[in-house]
Amino acid sequence: MREIHEGICGSHSGGRTLAARVLRAGYYWPTLKIDCAEYVKKCKSCQQHGNLIHASAEQLHAVSAPWPFALCVIDILSPFPLAKSQCKFLVVAVDYFTKWIEAEPFATIMVANVQKFVWKNIITRFVIPYAIIFDNGLQFTDKKFNSFLENLGIRHRFTCVEHP
Template sequence: MVRQCQGCQMQQKMPEKVQLHPWENARSNFERVHVDFVGPFQGHMFLVIVCARSKWAEIEDMGNCTSAEKTVNVLRTIFSRYGIPKQLVSDNGVQFTSDLFAQFMKNNGIFHIRTAVAKPSTNGLVERLNGTFKSRIRAMKFDKGDLNLKLANFLLTYHNSVHQSTQKSSAMMFMGRILRSKLDLLKPDTDGNVEKQRMKLATSESRNFREFKEGDSIIARDYRPTSTEKWLSGTFLSREGPLMYKIDIGNNQVWRRHVDQLRKSEMNNELPRRESSPLNMIPLNLSEMPVMTERNDPLLVTGNPEKMPSLNENKRSDQMLMERRYPLRERKPPNRFSY
């Protein structure tokens, strides 16, 4: 009888709410966005946009104008930053039901989903952000700065805050990193501390940097296994880098040595000169490159073998007999950059 009574049916309460039905999970950032208007709030209207996957939020101050034309312009600017979404969820506001907005959705290939009338929970993602936004702005009542400054501070904090559903911040989900904020000034800067320590060691007054000038008498460390002396006298020739030098050790031979392998000396006449081993030596003249004779000849000679004088004539110690260790090949000095 009650179900058939028209008066009784018109006085029924709302039915029991159905079980919550979640939205499908978005597979990529900005694939589905939820939009809504907030206001009037502190004399302004705000357009709120939330990414369904990363929970990244954008809040635009619309002033007192919420027309469909301005809404389209703001959304077009946001889409130019992050790309055009596949789906857009909104309520049934006049801006979202206008022909201009429908044409904008069609031209960009966006599927527009409108929630049920007077059912804000359907668009609960953006509705929940609306409440958080208004409560945080009210909490900044006694802070200095205008509304735009407070809005910027809120967005920076919100993007770095861990979201309950993802257990990650929206900045990490959307950009793959945490946004730097003033709170980072209280955290130890590992990379910065390492760089400062390196620069401190490099510029320490207690560390003496040895430098050589052209014509300085120098002794260079001798690393040849056949050498009987640790040091060999030479003369500064050129500088290849901040710490790398070329040293003339006589007989048209040059060594490359690090500054830690060189020392100044006034005893060049008393120290041994270059021996015959070609280890780490670079000829000054390319025409005097060491070349190999015929394949079965074990001699290492300089220049043209036919024009070379005998060892007894020039008495040069660098024309030693040595056993061949490497196959026949054309030997060239390396091309090095000059600083």
Template sequence: MEIDNSPNWMTPFINYLEKGELPEDKGKAQRLKAKALKFFIEEGILYHRTFSSPILKCIGPEEAQYCLMEVHEGICGDHISAKALAHKIIRQGYYWPTILRDAIDFVKKCKECQLFSNVTRMSPVLPSSVLSTIPFAVWGIDIMGTFPRARGDLSTGETPFKLAYGTEVMLPIEVGSPSHRAINFDEIANEEGLRTNIELIDEVRDQVVARMEKYKEKTKEHFSKKSRVKNFQVRDLVLRDTEASDPTMTGKLIPRWEGPYKVKEVLWPGTYKLMNMDESEIPNTWHGLRLRKFYQ
């Protein structure tokens, strides 16, 4: 390939080693002198000394891109991970200072690697709390008694019947075998107590709602840790889970993803309409769990 001789990261080292040129800034000059101890020039080529590898040939951006492509997806390439790719290039005798970062970017944009990457099952959207302002509509008829208590003070602590009528229900067993409160029943005192409870029920309900809100927030925080937020915008390029579009497309040699496609519309967080690259619409809506960003 043709060598690019335009200025790049090697230029300051070559100028210093060949001509003794240093930057005007004293700090930069000192750092350059320290780094230059690891380099030397032989027959016009800059080399880098290492402790664990052979002497490495220093290369510019164009040669670096060629090395990344050849080692990763060339004749003997096997689409290895970014860190393995950087190590393999070094073992084959080449060096530039951003080799690991460039390898990460290159692998991230490799289409074949993206098509065969694992399908994550983590939620792409954060959970949201749903709190009803009408407890009885949510809980229904009380046939279970008091709900089991959550840890701490996060449970309601009250039965649905009490939240609806202001007092606890008399259980059927108390009719056949009277309990202490049934034996000592006073109709007049009971009527006064029921009326008092009705007057106080709003305060009890407010306390329960506050406890439920706190419980919902704790629950949301717990499940948010298991979410990996993915927010796609209109015209973003995405890949689609192959199995989601065709459940019969399974097997070790079949790509896990297909595409790329464009996001046509964001219906609501985590749900999207897609279109082909020629902008023809794709039927159905697609959940963010079945999509991943495509890099190019």
């Protein structure tokens, strides 16, 4: 097994391939596949230079909005150099239909500031959106903020952090 895996013609292949090559070389024992997988897991070269295990790829699907401000995405950008009134955070909202951007700087990122931003810059200026997409930041998962959205009939969707 070692000669097939590491030898002069060895290619440090994975467990299944190693088992197939051992079979092709004319060897067999009942625990062949398990032994080959374990051998590859313990091979120092394979662990140092092998591929990282990633989540399986998924098909991308487009997110579309049927009318302006039906679907918005909101995120918090930080940190910025201190500006007037000690502002170093930026709350940004983007409409999926028109790509219109609303942004406002804040000194602190608190749930009340984000709620005020949604009320002042989206709801009172345009319309109550059908849904808003957030990342899983603490400001967006707060019970008070979620009840604010539910009272207005806004559905909230979540996406992975840093990629809304």
